[in-house]
Amino acid sequence: DTAVSQTPKYLVTQMGNDKSIKCEQNLGHDTMYWYKQDSKKFLKIMFSYNNKELIINETVPNRFSPKSPDKAHLNLHINSLELGDSAVYFCASSHTTGAVGTDTQYFGPGTRLTVL
Amino acid sequence: RKEVEQDPGPFNVPEGATVAFNCTYSNSASQSFFWYRQDCRKEPKLLMSVYSSGNEDGRFTAQLNRASQYISLLIRDSKLSDSATYLCVVSPLNSGYSTLTFGKGTMLLVSP
Numbered sequence: 001d002t003a004v005s006q007t008p009k010y011l012v013t014q015m016g017n018d019k020s021i022k023c024e025q026n027l028g029h030d031t032m033y034w035y036k037q038d039s040k041k042f043l044k045i046m047f048s049y050n051n052k053e054l055i056i057n058e059t060v061p062n063r064f065s066p067k068s069p070d071k072a073h074l075n076l077h078i079n080s081l082e083l084g085d086s087a088v089y090f091c092a093s094s095h096t097t098g099a100v101g102t103d104t105q106y107f108g109p110g111t112r113l114t115v116l
Numbered sequence: 117r118k119e120v121e122q123d124p125g126p127f128n129v130p131e132g133a134t135v136a137f138n139c140t141y142s143n144s145a146s147q148s149f150f151w152y153r154q155d156c157r158k159e160p161k162l163l164m165s166v167y168s169s170g171n172e173d174g175r176f177t178a179q180l181n182r183a184s185q186y187i188s189l190l191i192r193d194s195k196l197s198d199s200a201t202y203l204c205v206v207s208p209l210n211s212g213y214s215t216l217t218f219g220k221g222t223m224l225l226v227s228p
Contacts, residue, residue: 043160043203043218056215090159105216107159 003027004108006091012114013081020077021111023091031055032074033092033105034066043090049074050096081115088112119143120219122204128225133194137222139187139204148207149180151189154221155200163189163202194226 004025013019025032033056034046048056049068063079074091091108122139129135141149149166164171166178166187177190187204201221208215 040220041201042220045215045217048215104162104165107161109159 004091004093004106006089006108006111008111009109010112010114012116014116015081015083017081018077018079019081019113020075021089021091021113022073022075023108024073025091025093025106025108026072027093027095027106029093029095029106030071031094031096031103032068032071033094034074034076035090035092035107037088037090037110039087047074047076078113081113083115086113086115118219119217120204120206122219122222124220124222126223126225128227129194130227131194131196133226134190134192135194135224136191137189137202137204137224139189139219141185141187141204141206141217143206143208143217144185145208146185146206149178149187150205150207150216151176151178151187152203152205152218153200154203160203160218191224194224196226196228199224199226 052068092105094103151163152160153163154160204219
């Protein structure tokens with residue numbers, strides 16, 4: 001019973017290619033996120049969707065395009081991959097009550113992207 | 117100044133030791149505070165939330181000092197399985213949506 005799942009787990013590709021990472025959650029959450037963890041282990045928010053609507057878009061190159069077909073899925077498409085895109089990408093989800101503060105985020109297992 | 121600062125470690129301790137981690141945050145508007153744990157090559161998982169009055173969960177005790185913008189985590193009677201990276205996490209007031217800012221983490225290595 002995987003709560004937050006991501007595919008693929010590993011992705012090795014050449015510079016300039018276009019690739020997608022998929023994320024699905026079966027927790028009934030309404031908010032989903034993409035994080036990037038670089039080689040220095042720094043985990044940083046990229047995007048957040050609430051009920052399929054984009055609510056957070058950090059300063060991420062527009063080569064990265066998230067897509068949320070429904071509340072349970074948030075996919076990440078990356079165009080023209082660069083060496084610097086190599087990192088672990090984590091999907092996460094939470095149930096947002098709308099109250100001040102935050103709710104526990106549950107993370108997927110991560111996708112380790114290596115750009116050659 | 118980084119938004120969330122932690123000593124990266126590693127902290128090397130023997131089993132049974134008590135170890136404390138500290139964290140400072142720069143955004144005084146931060147409303148929610150957490151400690152997450154991340155095992156090597158795994159995803160972060162919530163360890164515990166941190167409340168103003170301080171809170172305890174078994175061997176783990178978290179403290180928050182809003183005036184100093186400082187958070188701590190104390191682990192008593194360390195186990196081998198406690199070896200991991202501990203991430204200090206804060207969340208600012210942001211329209212009710214979860215915006216977590218992570219520190220880089222403090223690595224703990226517990227040896228037999």
